[in-house]
Amino acid sequence: MNFPIGELSKRSGVKVPTIRFYEQIGLLPEPPRTESNQRRYGKPEADRLIFIRHSRELGFEVEDIKALLAMTSEPQASCHQADSIARSHLSEIDRRIASLQALKGELTRMIEECGHGRICDCRIIEALADHGHCASDHSRA
Amino acid sequence: MNFPIGELSKRSGVKVPTIRFYEQIGLLPEPPRTESNQRRYGKPEADRLIFIRHSRELGFEVEDIKALLAMTSEPQASCHQADSIARSHLSEIDRRIASLQALKGELTRMIEECGHGRICDCRIIEALADHGHCASDHSRA
DNA sequence: CTAATCCCTCTAGTCGCTAGAGCATCAAGA
């Protein structure tokens, strides 16, 4: 119940330098220190860090996570905002999936058409050089 | 056939600062300058830049693009390397799509379960706090 | 001639970490 940063790292699955970085950007509060200036943590910090890790793994940005964390300290408030953050994140993910699938189609077509001969006949190189060949309108993943 | 950077930008669809950045990192050669130190370009540079833009839009990294560009200057060589770059890029995209789809499933489930009540009952917050609720093993997009 | 638009270089910021230098501290065995 009063452990150093390495132990917190093991419990949370977040690397030590990353924990210090999270403290620096205000995602984790500054913990108490020992006389020799070492950080000491307890279970609440570990829980918070696990929350942060899951949120990051699900692709939430740091600002979103700050908002989600702020909510957990007001348990009686409406969870409308959490819902809205999650929904807008979901639509962003949908957008990215669609975009990647378009790229995949384009790339697959290029690779299939490649005759494995010389550069000057290569459909991959040609497709990259001339957008007229493109089937889809890939304009930013 | 001897135009300034703004015109190159229009022809290629790449922003002016980005063109200068590409020159800096060696993706574009240093062009000749006018007496008053302004860059002047021709059609080959525009073609090269369009090639770069398409490659970036398809998600190729700068190092890959350098390799692809180097190939275009050896038209008699085998296109095996181009094929291999494209294939490994494709498998990376497959990986990212799979990962994003796992996240999407997780998020969708979280949002569906949210009862739109108070924070303390919110399934979104709860799911983020406790990984035991997770269906899939989402470990890095 | 003037005003708007273009062009130049240089620095610093974005995001979410990661790596490394250079040092202090701690725990465990000989």
Next chain:
DNA sequence: TCTTGATGCTCTAGCGACTAGAGGGATTAG
């Protein structure tokens, strides 16, 4: 008690691929 190795600390810089802005010079249309 000494030593060794792991762990802790701070600080700075780097990643990738740009983007933004400051502070100036050049060009061009009216």
